[in-house]
Amino acid sequence: MNHILFMQVQTPTPTPTIFSPLSKGPGYGHKIFPRPNMSTATATPETLSSPTVDSRRTANYKPNIWNSEFLESLKRDQMDVQDKYEKIDKETLSFEVKNMMADEDLELMVVFQLIDSIQRLGLGIDFDSDIKRSLRRIACNFGDLKLHLHATALGFRLLRQNGNMVSQDVFKQFMSEEGKFKLSLCNDIDGMISLYEASYVAYEEEHLLEEAKAFTSKHLAHLCLNEHKLIANQVNRTLDLPLRYRMPRLEARHYIEASSTKNDSNTKVVALCELAKLDFNMTQLIYQEDLQDMTRWWKELGLSNKLSFARDRLMECFFWGTGTTPRAELSYCRKALTKVCKFITIIDDIYDVYGHMHELELFTNAVERWDVNVVDDLPYYMKLTFLALYNTVNEIGYEVLKQKGYNCVPFLKKAWEDVLKSFLVEAKWCHYKQTPTFEEYINNGWVSASGVVALTHAFFFVSQDITPEALDCFKNNHDILRLPSMVFRLSNDLATYEDEIERGETANAISCYAKKAGVSLEDSREHISKMIDESWKRLNEIQVDNKTPFSDDFIETALNLARTSQCAYQQGDGHGSPELIKKHILSIFVDPIK
Incomplete structure (x- = not known):
């Protein structure tokens, strides 16, 4: 066990404020794991001194599926990955991509797709300031533009998730006089998927976006039954968990592999995908080093054998x-x-x-x-x-x-x-x-x-x-x-x-x-x-x-x-x-x- 730091901290401990769960104030919370029944046995001197007592209950938790030997063995040839990473002309690629985002004459849909690809590939941090600068420029008059559904919905989502204020009213152009989304939109699968994803960056009381979610959910589910398997799989994945709720690293892996199977004519996107593959593998090596540090820490702590009743996770x-x-x-x-x-x-x-x-x-x-x-x-x-x-x-x-x-x-x-x-x-x-x-x-x-x-x-x-x-x-x-x-x-x-x-x-x-x-x-x-x-x-x-x-x-x-x-x-x-x-x-x- 590591050396104990005898640092005593005397601080007041006020009781947390309690609020109604439906109010905007604090009050919601979380209990992480399932809670088996507590024992009703009375504590005795034996239970206070012995680490193992027959009267203790167990929850029959499932065993650990990752042994320490496996975790310690996770080691790939870092030099090989790094060598391939360094061979990519990142400076030229970065320069060209940044110029595209700054080009005011470039079609907005191209800019949106480029930014979306960069962020979903896991490269967003490398172009963060350029993405924000480009989107701030677009946000100034986005509400006045008359774009098709896919471009409008994709742009709306990117603007909001990158911190730009934009009104839900940009979707009113796709609604009928009765205040419903036009059924003709169902023929645009990419637009419908983008509108569905856009509905998940809504604020409270944004009823138009709620209507968008209901409309797209219903018709995308219907598409799954009638479209080609590849399209159905894409739609099912979207409906299963929207992009807003997905873990970035899992999304990066999926998007890299999905992009690799496409014949994309945009050479910049192809080059970015290759860069993202190597970046993902380089980051994975860092994770493996961190994980091995944690494996050693857990072994040295020595609690696994002493607290055998607890889940080893x-x-x-x-x-x-x-x-x-x-x-x-x-x-x-x-x-x-x-x-x-x-x-x-x-x-x-x-x-x-x-x-x-x-x-x-x-x-x-x-x-x-x-x-x-x-x-x-x-x-x-x-x-x-x-x-x-x-x-x-x-x-x-x-x-x-x-x-x-x-x-x-x-x-x-x-x-x-x-x-x-x-x-x-x-x-x-x-x-x-x-x-x-x-x-x-x-x-x-x-x-x-x-x-x-x-x-x-x-x-x-x-x-x-x-x-x-x-x-x-x-x-x-x-x-x-x-x-x-x-x-x-x-x-x-x-x-x-x-x-x-x-x-x-x-x-x-x-x-x-x-x-x-x-x-x-x-x-x-x-x-x-x-x-x-x-x-x-x-x-x-x-x-x-x-x-x-x-x-x-x-x-x-x-x-x-x-x-x-x-x-x-x-x-x-x-x-x-x-x-x-x-x-x-x-x-x-x-x-x-x-």
Whole structure:
């Protein structure tokens, strides 16, 4: 285990503010993983001192599918990849691409397609300033242009997702006098797909874009039954998860491979695709180095054998860390988030399954006090967990202090304290067989949102300036923290509620809302999906009209956390059943693009 930093932090710990889940104020949240029934056994001296007790419950979690030997073996010929990367004339290509974006005489559709390709190929950061400059110029009179549907919808989406204000009224030209979209638009498949994707950068109360989503969803689903298989596959993928909600690295891989099969006449796009392939493989090498560092860290920590009741999910935790901070240069932040996710997994299993109620109260108090002197009061397995957490969080704080000159440990400690207090509330619900109201469930879920713990740690790495105004937002539950956690929470519940009901769980957003509204579970499920969309609408508005003290980089990090949660839970509980995201993990970390 790494040397423990005996840094005691004495900070006030106000109770988080509670709001209605339907208000714009803080209040939404997330509980990451499924919650098996708590034991009702009474704590005894034996349970407080022994790491293994027969009366402990187990959740029968599925085993780890990534052994350390495999992770340590991930090593390719970096020199070969780098040699091929350096042979591309990036300077000339970059010069030509930038000139195209700056060319005011170039057809707008060509510019839009170029920008869309660059960003979806994963090269957006290389041309970021040029893209923003080009789109700001176009945004000035975009509303006055009369473009065809595909160009209008693609331009609208690109403008909004890159921070430009543009009105939904640009789509009125495609509507009939009755206020409905014209049926003749259904013949334009590319336009319909672009309009569908554009509807997902809507704000609240933008009913025209809601109409666009309903119109395109209905007719694109019909197209899947009647069109060629390739078109049907493209449409199905679009309807399965819109571009706005997809993880950037997974989208880059898909778009690179899809582009490679096309006979594109645009030589610039072909060259960009070749550059993107090598860039993807170079970034994958960096991920592999980070992952091997994490494998060594986890081995040296020694908790895997000592805490055998907890899920061993190092690779999946690295998936979350990478999904939230995918940029190659953010290695330390990515590794810090992996550690955060690893401890969340362990502690969640302690509160859900292994710990007795008396022990959970002791552990919550220990983290609140953040004092190594309380270790003697804890049972053996909690001693290990607390000291490992204490050491790791303080080490992350020390790294931030070196890099940014700011002591962030009080904020990190407060985030952990809030999470564990809310875990304790959930444990008591389960222990005493209490069913919370929907509002109680959602509000406590906000405090238990592990996403907020992740974003608190990430903030100090991805933000260039650590301002008092931004730090106040952490104290006041700002929307940029709350809304991704809402997406996180509800995506999890949609994936796990059937298993939780079968286990006799009392707290889940779907069952709690069904009880509150007197509706079926299926109707409740539909309502929860709409709540995810509503959270995204407010995130869209924050990104475009950024009046927060947060940088664009941190806002993108928050959006990526929401995207990663939707990906991880798209086909079920990707953390509880790791085989569900195995294909995603292989494509990002293991298999290079040929």
